[in-house]
Amino acid sequence: MTGRETTCGSDDMQHHLIDRDFPGTKALAHQGHLPLTPPATAERSRHNTDSSNASALIRLLEARKSQNQADHATTWLQVPVDQESYETNREKISQIFRRFDYDPNRGLLQLRMPSTIHDFFASTLGHDLMAQLKELGNKDGQAAAFASKIRLAAGSKVILAEGDSESFKDIQRSPDMQLRHIHAEYPGVVIEVSYSQDGKKLRKLAQDYILYSNGDIKAVIGIDISYRSKEAFVSLWRPKITYVEDEDIKDLAPDEVISYEMFRSPDGRACNDEKNLNLTLGDFATNALSAVDYESIPIHVSFKNLFDILEESDELGRAEGANVAERRAKSQGAMRKRRLSSSSAEQLCSEDEETYAHLEQAVLDRAERDDGDYQGRAMKRRG
Incomplete structure (x- = not known):
């Protein structure tokens, strides 16, 4: 790691702060169907604890996002989460954060924030x-046909699956x-664009992209922007x-052909x-699709x-931070808003939610009743 890849605190400190609010990274139990036989009270208690841990993780992530929206503290945060906990909470995590890596x-x-x-x-x-x-x-020509098939994507996932051992898991x-x-x-x-203090280690990201795509990712462009000064750097890995x-x-191996050059x-x-x-x-594509002579274009x-791009980006960021929306062009004058009437599909969704809520409560009531009946029968046998 170079001097440009610094952080406000070490990863250990960051993990300590996370662990303080969400102790341990033990896997969370999968909430499946209720067992056919009445559950033991201890088992019920364990499920409640697992659910509580899952809720604690989600609350922590929600709080972190709210804090970031308030003070723009960071754009990148690392949280230690084991795979089972991640799989259990993935849907909720994706609802809170539009973009994340695992x-x-x-x-x-x-x-990613x-x-x-x-x-x-x-962009x-x-x-x-x-x-x-x-x-x-x-x-x-062929080069034109090739170029016409390249597409731009923002925020789309990349699953790096070309590991080098049987124990490797997709990133x-x-x-x-x-x-x-x-x-x-x-x-x-x-x-990849990074603020220096965020700890978004561009070199590590570039290494993963290149190694675990088997070199099919041919260029990783890293932009490193200093948070407290105006300096900015560009890197390129191949x-x-x-x-x-x-x-x-x-x-x-990843080859850093441009190493943090200032622009x-x-x-x-x-x-x-x-x-x-x-x-x-x-x-712009694997050798399986690109001819050798494309390297000469x-x-x-x-x-x-x-x-120039960074200057424009800074200007847009300052305008947003200063809350100067009134200076931007927009339609003037008040208008009465007429909303669409609720569709039958929307009404059905609302009715379904109410039905599911009743069913869920009925299942819980039955579980409590079965547990009580089971304990009662056990007392009679002992008597």
Whole structure:
């Protein structure tokens, strides 16, 4: 890890704070059907404890999101959660957080809460690359046909499944932006934007993307923005494949071809204007889909363009933070709003919810009654 990948506190401290509110990472029991035989009181108590732990985790995540919305403290938070707890709570987690990563091999849930600056920067950079691809796609030939099949996606999941051991478990990532061929399993290019203090370790993310896609992710672009100053950096990682002759095997490793090069100085000026972030058409999909000669077709973004995108992103972020919506263009004048009448489908949903609530209460009442009857019969036998 380089000096640019710093955090406000160590991962250990962050995990300690989480553990304090949600002690332990023991798996939460699956809430299945009620048993046919009356349950023991101790077993019922254990299920209640498991449910309580699950609720504690969800409450913790909700509180963390509310705090972040209030003070914009961080855009990236790591929470230790074992796989069974994650599977039990995945649906609720996805309701609270639109984007998150999960690595079952490390038991680590990584919550993404991107700022306006993050989203705007990643989106604009992605669209700049797409504009060049569309220009190529409007021409004739195989390269044009290939370029026309690249798509831009924000927040879509990437499941990294190419592990190197039998114990490896698929890793879920939700990159800030990705560009993917419509016939490819993995995106060719991934964009990640980070604040230095967040602990979003770009090098570790790049390594996972490259290694666990078997090198099909050919370019990982990392943008590192300093939180307290104006400086900003760009990095680029690519897969490096080396043939080991005496072992008759190929070694795959991430290669940092651009290492934290500054494109905005601490005082807010553009720097390294003459440099480019260089890609090729072949970077945008696996070799199984891209011909060798696609590597000779350049696609690039200048450092000056990166600077301009960040300036625009900062301006948008400041406007949002200052609550200056009245300065933005919008329709004027009050209007009476006429809402659509409730549809039969909406009424049915409401009725279903009420029915399910009654059924749920009936099941609980029966469970309590059966447990009591069971204890009563046991007392009679002892008598």
